[in-house]
Amino acid sequence: NAGVTQTPKFRVLKTGQSMTLLCAQDMNHEYMYWYRQDPGMGLRLIHYSVGEGTTAKGEVPDGYNVSRLKKQNFLLGLESAAPSQTSVYFCASSYPGSQGKETQYFGPGTRLLVL
Amino acid sequence: AQSVAQPEDQVNVAEGNPLTVKCTYSVSGNPYLFWYVQYPNRGLQFLLKYITGDNLVKGSYGFEAEFNKSQTSFHLKKPSALVSDSALYFCAVRDSSTPGYSSASKIIFGSGTRLSIRP
Numbered sequence: 001n002a003g004v005t006q007t008p009k010f011r012v013l014k015t016g017q018s019m020t021l022l023c024a025q026d027m028n029h030e031y032m033y034w035y036r037q038d039p040g041m042g043l044r045l046i047h048y049s050v051g052e053g054t055t056a057k058g059e060v061p062d063g064y065n066v067s068r069l070k071k072q073n074f075l076l077g078l079e080s081a082a083p084s085q086t087s088v089y090f091c092a093s094s095y096p097g098s099q100g101k102e103t104q105y106f107g108p109g110t111r112l113l114v115l
Numbered sequence: 116a117q118s119v120a121q122p123e124d125q126v127n128v129a130e131g132n133p134l135t136v137k138c139t140y141s142v143s144g145n146p147y148l149f150w151y152v153q154y155p156n157r158g159l160q161f162l163l164k165y166i167t168g169d170n171l172v173k174g175s176y177g178f179e180a181e182f183n184k185s186q187t188s189f190h191l192k193k194p195s196a197l198v199s200d201s202a203l204y205f206c207a208v209r210d211s212s213t214p215g216y217s218s219a220s221k222i223i224f225g226s227g228t229r230l231s232i233r234p
Contacts, residue, residue, distance in 0.1 A: 035224075040124075046232075101147055102164050103164065
């Protein structure tokens with residue numbers, strides 16, 4: 001199993017450009033998450049999904065949109081990139097067998113630089 | 116509101132010595148506590164978790180953590196550090212009283228502690 005994969009690994013955008021980050025998991029997990037990691041701030045939840053066709057806002061959703069059209073994929077979109085969105089983005093997934101107790105599995109991350 | 120704190124940005128330990136990475140938390144109900152490790156240019160990897168039961172939890176790579184309810188702490192420990200343990204460590208907490216699917220959004224990560232093991 002590949003686990004959780006993310007595409008692309010690194011991207012440079014100009015302010016105002018748009019892009020989509022792709023996350024894929026092959027573990028048949030119901031839950032998927034998008035986080036951003038900034039120095040000294042740990043991970044902050046952007047959006048999450050508890051199943052195919054459902055999404056919800058996390059702690060820092062502004063400027064991002066998501067879609068979960070297929071169970072194995074979770075897309076994160078930036079419609080108009082801003083320098084404040086320069087960060088490392090991590091996708092994660094988990095199996096909701098025991099809600100709250102489940103372990104999250106993380107992808108390798110996407111490093112985004114917005115100029 | 117729930118929160119988690121890792122009071123040390125960096126911990127430096129000599130190889131072979133014991134190590135401790137500190138974590139304290141605040142939740143309204145009973146906590147679910149997690150430790151994750153991040154190696155350079157990699158995603159987070161699960162180390163161990165406390166759900167209920169024995170306060171001493173054993174995890175991957177020889178790490179263990181002790182849940183202390185009175186001190187609201189969940190410190191990560193290892194008896195003998197290895198150079199390969201050098202990485203960024205994150206503590207995370209969920210409040211077990213959060214019902215239903217909303218628990219999916221309620222995990223809070225600490226700011227991370229960089230562990231450096233010198234040969």
